[in-house]
Amino acid sequence: MNRFYQWPGHGWLALAARWYLGWVFLFACFHKILHPASFALDIATYDILPLSLVNLMAIMLPWAELAAGLLLVLGWRARAAALVVAGMMVMFVVSLLLALNAGLDMSCGCFASQAAQDQDPINGMTVLRDLGWLALALYVVIFDRVPLGIDRLRKQRSEKDV
Amino acid sequence: MSMRAKKGSSFGGTCLVCLRDAALISTLASVLGLMVNLVHPEGISLVAQQEYQTMVPCPVFGGEVQKLTPHDPSLVKKTTFLIDAREASVFDDWSLRGAVNVTFDYLDPTPPEVILELAQKIASSRAQRVVVFGDGARPDTGEQLGRDIAGHGIKNVHYVEGGAPALRAQKEKL
Known part of the structure; x- marks a missing residue:
């Protein structure tokens, strides 16, 4: 197990996972940042959060997605960014399961608003997709010990200094 | 034994740093979001003033058609x-x-x-x-x-x- 953990190939696999997740999140945050009111409606449609928290979530969540996406792509504080992504994925999966359990026929709101229900309806596949992304994020958190990117450059520089 | 303990504590330390950074990233991003919302042309109030009118078709009951x-x-x-x-x-x-x-x-x-x-x-x-x-x-x-x-x-x-x-x-x- 320890040998598997130490395998040097993890860095490259994690790089692919990070870039994939990073671009997904950068793409996902775009419409939410531009149209917070529309995203707030998406959140309200899930009928999970109290009304007092809907707008706050609509304002803050897309920026967390943007930050996590950027950091994953750049490889700076990449494991922490992946942990943020993992936390968000857990939240999304729970929300999707609650919505599916309530029988709501709605858009996921992940990449577009409720107006685009045909493009991204919630179903079992949406849950599986999010679980896949959760697994990728956890892989980065656990196995990407010195992430390729700014993190690795900084580590190499600090080792030289020592 | 001491080697193991050292490794364990190092892993724990990495986890703590990771958690701290994750909290920092989320907090800073949220603060940035709140600040941008103030000047955003489509910015919204921090707390919704009235219920959102969500129109989601309810589960369909009845027979097969x-x-x-x-x-x-x-x-x-x-x-x-x-x-x-x-x-x-x-x-x-x-x-x-x-x-x-x-x-x-x-x-x-x-x-x-x-x-x-x-x-x-x-x-x-x-x-x-x-x-x-x-x-x-x-x-x-x-x-x-x-x-x-x-x-x-x-x-x-x-x-x-x-x-x-x-x-x-x-x-x-x-």
Whole structure:
């Protein structure tokens, strides 16, 4: 197990996972940042959060997605960014399961608003997709010990200094 | 043993740093979001002032209905009982010959006694199938009323894909 953990190939696999997740999140945050009111409606449609928290979530969540996406792509504080992504994925999966359990026929709101229900309806596949992304994020958190990117450059520089 | 303990503590330390950084990233990003929201042309209030009007179709209850195309030959058969689910005003304007008007309203479900009366009419007509057509929108009033009717024990209920607009276009084409 320890040998598997130490395998040097993890860095490259994690790089692919990070870039994939990073671009997904950068793409996902775009419409939410531009149209917070529309995203707030998406959140309200899930009928999970109290009304007092809907707008706050609509304002803050897309920026967390943007930050996590950027950091994953750049490889700076990449494991922490992946942990943020993992936390968000857990939240999304729970929300999707609650919505599916309530029988709501709605858009996921992940990449577009409720107006685009045909493009991204919630179903079992949406849950599986999010679980896949959760697994990728956890892989980065656990196995990407010195992430390729700014993190690795900084580590190499600090080792030289020592 | 000491080596193991050292490794363990190092891993724990990494986890703590990771958690701390994750909290920092989330906090800074959230603060940035709040600040941008102040100057965003489409910025919203921090707390919603009134309930959001969410329109999500509720789970569909009722019986099974089958879909028919607007040019299905069974539509013109004498053994077909036709029901127009649209409002009376548009029904008066145009409908299929022989169709009965039972308006379907999402906010005001069809009363059971109306469905019962309809079932008696269907039975006395000796029809072999029931075809409901509505506004053809999404969701379609024809399909919804069809489910209502099928849910009350009436068998062989169909709805027309595209509803009355599709039927009318088909008739005009002919």
